[in-house]
Amino acid sequence: MKRTTLFCHAPLARLAVGASLTLAALGCVAAPVSAFAEPATEPAPAAETRTLNGWATDPATGEDRYFIGGEIANCVFVTDPDTNERYWFENGLFVREHAFFDAATNEWYWADADGTIAHGKDVFIPKDESDRDAGGKWVRIDDDYTMVKGEDCRYGGWYYFDDITGEMLKGFVFVPSNGGKWVFYDYITGQMAHGERYIDDAHGDEPGWMHFDGVTGAVTYGWMDVATDDGTKTVYYDEVTGRMVYGWRDIDGMTCLFDRVTGEAVIRQKVEWVGTEKYTPGRDGNDWERLVIHTTLIDTIEGVDEVFADTNGRSASAHYCVDGTEIHQYVRLEDTAWGVGNWNWNTRTVSIEHVGTRENPATYETLDTSAKLMASLAHQKGWTKLVMGENVDVHSSFTATECPFELDVDWLVERANHYLALGQ
Ligand SMILES: [Zn+2]
Numbered sequence: 001m002k003r004t005t006l007f008c009h010a011p012l013a014r015l016a017v018g019a020s021l022t023l024a025a026l027g028c029v030a031a032p033v034s035a036f037a038e039p040a041t042e043p044a045p046a047a048e049t050r051t052l053n054g055w056a057t058d059p060a061t062g063e064d065r066y067f068i069g070g071e072i073a074n075c076v077f078v079t080d081p082d083t084n085e086r087y088w089f090e091n092g093l094f095v096r097e098h099a100f101f102d103a104a105t106n107e108w109y110w111a112d113a114d115g116t117i118a119h120g121k122d123v124f125i126p127k128d129e130s131d132r133d134a135g136g137k138w139v140r141i142d143d144d145y146t147m148v149k150g151e152d153c154r155y156g157g158w159y160y161f162d163d164i165t166g167e168m169l170k171g172f173v174f175v176p177s178n179g180g181k182w183v184f185y186d187y188i189t190g191q192m193a194h195g196e197r198y199i200d201d202a203h204g205d206e207p208g209w210m211h212f213d214g215v216t217g218a219v220t221y222g223w224m225d226v227a228t229d230d231g232t233k234t235v236y237y238d239e240v241t242g243r244m245v246y247g248w249r250d251i252d253g254m255t256c257l258f259d260r261v262t263g264e265a266v267i268r269q270k271v272e273w274v275g276t277e278k279y280t281p282g283r284d285g286n287d288w289e290r291l292v293i294h295t296t297l298i299d300t301i302e303g304v305d306e307v308f309a310d311t312n313g314r315s316a317s318a319h320y321c322v323d324g325t326e327i328h329q330y331v332r333l334e335d336t337a338w339g340v341g342n343w344n345w346n347t348r349t350v351s352i353e354h355v356g357t358r359e360n361p362a363t364y365e366t367l368d369t370s371a372k373l374m375a376s377l378a379h380q381k382g383w384t385k386l387v388m389g390e391n392v393d394v395h396s397s398f399t400a401t402e403c404p405f406e407l408d409v410d411w412l413v414e415r416a417n418h419y420l421a422l423g424q
Pocket of ligand 1: 181293294395
């Protein structure tokens with residue numbers, strides 16, 4: 001398509017021309033212009049007529065039109081040589097706030113309010129050009145006037161423009177780069193999210209905190225250490241939704257508790273199965289309804305393992321034994337351990353041993369580990385609080401024994417309740 005550079009400033013200064021217009025006024029050879037004159041009386045040579053370029057009043061209608069080569073400019077780009085801005089003419093007038101298709105370049109373009117063809121900027125193209133409030137799409141026009149398609153890094157961030165329509169995408173988008181990834185484009189700016197971000201439900205998304213890779217913007221799944229005001233915290237982003245999780249959850253064989261407010265992982269506990277032959281399958285029709293606290297009087301957990309493995313030894317066992325950060329399990333919860341010296345109560349309790357002696361009672365590290373275990377057991381039962389004598393007790397409540405000896409029972413139960421509260 002022909003593009004002329006003969007143009008005026010915008011707003012375009014109209015040439016004062018009329019039926020007596022001469023080509024001299026347009027900087028061309030002096031000769032009468034007959035394009036607007038009475039063609040029947042004095043037809044001008046066709047070659048000269050085509051040299052008319054610029055604004056003129058069309059004598060046929062009395063309206064101003066832009067002419068190129070003597071023809072009304074129609075579906076043609078015109079460049080203002082002074083500003084280098086391009087305009088698009090239809091029926092002799094340049095268009096404003098209008099999307100149009102140029103068959104020659106096979107592209108859509110947008111003419112701004114001042115008529116200049118948009119380039120090197122983002123523009124809003126309304127669905128209905130007479131009603132911008134009816135919605136539309138944001139697109140990015142490149143310096144070469146064409147619409148940007150696909151991923152684009154500019155203005156300090158990444159954006160994505162629909163591969164076909166050029167529409168700036170917003171919200172969650174699966175993009176093919178980096179081997180395929182879910183990313184999030186801000187609903188207002190369209191810019192890709194990085195780092196931590198709260199996703200609200202204003203656009204139908206599942207609300208929650210998420211994390212997006214600092215470089216690729218990919219949704220983070222699984223464990224993550226995130227910065228806090230006073231250090232870091234470990235959180236977990238759901239492996240499907242990418243949302244930060246709260247409360248109790250089993251992950252990778254670990255019982256985990258995430259603070260109900262901050263999402264911080266406060267419990268990540270693995271129980272090692274050891275087993276014993278010293279137990280009774282089932283619970284004689286009962287179910288466990290109380291946790292029982294013991295002290296081993298054996299100073300290592302390996303020693304406890306040996307005692308419970310010795311079928312020739314004392315007929316005693318427990319469901320768990322705790323030492324430091326370690327937890328060993330010997331009897332399943334649905335089975336009866338020989339723990340409290342009372343058959344009826346054996347069938348209704350979960351016995352938890354703590355490595356310690358009279359002189360060296362269970363350490364606070366051991367008690368903290370046990371408190372986490374007790375909290376998770378309480379959670380399994382739907383208990384919101386452990387109360388001594390109701391759902392937690394000491395061995396000496398059931399039989400003649402001093403067990404659990406010097407173990408700090410009050411601290412242990414209070415600590416367990418602390419964890420229990422974090423998950424509620
Ligand atoms: Zn005991």
